[in-house]
Amino acid sequence: MKRHILALAMAMTVGAASAQVVVHEPWVRATVANQQASGAFMQLNASRNMKLVEARSPVAAQVEIHQMTMDHDVMKMRPVKFVPLPAGKPVALEPGSYHIMLLGLKKQIRPGDVVPLTIVIEGEDGQRQSIEVKAPARELSAMTHNH
Amino acid sequence: MQVSSCRRAMLLGSIALLAGCVRKPQATFKGVDLTGASYAHDFRLNDAQGRERTLADFRGKAVLLHFGFTMCADVCPTTLARAARVKEMLGDSGERLQVLLMTLDPQRDTPQVLSAYTATFDPSFIGLYGTEEQTRAAADQFKVFYRKVPMGDTYTIDHSALSYAFDPEGRIRVALRHDQSDEDCAHDLRQLFS
Numbered sequence A: 001m002k003r004h005i006l007a008l009a010m011a012m013t014v015g016a017a018s019a020q021v022v023v024h025e026p027w028v029r030a031t032v033a034n035q036q037a038s039g040a041f042m043q044l045n046a047s048r049n050m051k052l053v054e055a056r057s058p059v060a061a062q063v064e065i066h067q068m069t070m071d072h073d074v075m076k077m078r079p080v081k082f083v084p085l086p087a088g089k090p091v092a093l094e095p096g097s098y099h100i101m102l103l104g105l106k107k108q109i110r111p112g113d114v115v116p117l118t119i120v121i122e123g124e125d126g127q128r129q130s131i132e133v134k135a136p137a138r139e140l141s142a143m144t145h146n147h
Numbered sequence B: 001m002q003v004s005s006c007r008r009a010m011l012l013g014s015i016a017l018l019a020g021c022v023r024k025p026q027a028t029f030k031g032v033d034l035t036g037a038s039y040a041h042d043f044r045l046n047d048a049q050g051r052e053r054t055l056a057d058f059r060g061k062a063v064l065l066h067f068g069f070t071m072c073a074d075v076c077p078t079t080l081a082r083a084a085r086v087k088e089m090l091g092d093s094g095e096r097l098q099v100l101l102m103t104l105d106p107q108r109d110t111p112q113v114l115s116a117y118t119a120t121f122d123p124s125f126i127g128l129y130g131t132e133e134q135t136r137a138a139a140d141q142f143k144v145f146y147r148k149v150p151m152g153d154t155y156t157i158d159h160s161a162l163s164y165a166f167d168p169e170g171r172i173r174v175a176l177r178h179d180q181s182d183e184d185c186a187h188d189l190r191q192l193f194s
Helices: A002-014 B005-021 B075-089 B091-096 B111-121 B132-141 B182-193
Strands: A021-029 A037-046 A050-056 A060-071 A074-079 A083-085 A091-093 A098-105 A114-123 A128-138 B044-047 B052-054 B062-068 B097-103 B126-129 B146-151 B154-160 B163-166 B172-176
Touching: A021 A114, A037 A050, A037 A083, A037 A114, A037 A128, A050 A060, A074 B146, A083 A091, A091 A098, A098 A114, B044 B111, B044 B132, B062 B075, B062 B154, B062 B182, B075 B091, B075 B097, B075 B111, B075 B182, B091 B097, B091 B182, B097 B111, B097 B132, B111 B126, B163 B182, B172 B182
Parallel strands: A021 A128, B062 B097, B097 B126
Antiparallel strands: A021 A037, A037 A091, A037 A098, A050 A083, A050 A114, A060 A074, A060 A098, A074 B154, A114 A128, B044 B052, B044 B126, B062 B163, B146 B154, B163 B172
């Protein structure tokens, strides 16, 4: 029984893992009815130099990786081909930085919904791996991190 | 020295008059001080019920106006979430703070989406929209930069991420930057109520 609880606790905190990349605290922003897009965020820890190259989800028609940059108080969002995941250095997909963009949402995402995501990582040898992630939806007004 | 009561009254009266003439100390803002700016004076847009609103409608309340769009996964939700937290930090003054979101994307942000969106942050927040021309006019009035950028089948909107704060007399006072903390925003807004 104890082992089951421990495993469950570990699974909940870790989120998802492969041999080389661990996903921490994935979450998706909830939406209002008819809102067409949302963002998914998480922290990725790679043990070797890797890249996040693709993301997929059944909740959206199109999923892309985006980067937000601020240029003199002007916000810009652009799709990127990959997010570098240097070995041993946690990379946060978070507001103000990278995020997974879910476009053409098929229905509303409510707080507490669990959104399935597949992220694809690529090693220096070009080998790709898919990681299944379950991202809980948080309130639109959820505080994400301290400035 | 003996001063007649009449003279004393006149002396006190003049001191009082002078005291009234002395200007209040200038506010110090963490954001961009826009007091006395020649722009950012007013807007004319519709709320989700289709009623025309201008700044005068909110006289007596401080107003915080943000320009954004609901497809924005980053700046707009964090700015509105911050506005909701700051409103709470202001306590009683928070009841006299009106937060507005003007959409730069009237094509996708219908009145229904807009009002549902602002309400999730705080039921008092109001979403505003206009035609493409009205949107451009309002953004120009505030020197807000924005442009549509194609992105595959859809588009995103680059836009400046400042929130504009007016005092309860309807005067533009300060622009809060996106990177300002809750405390710095509350610091700035508190001064609008004095």
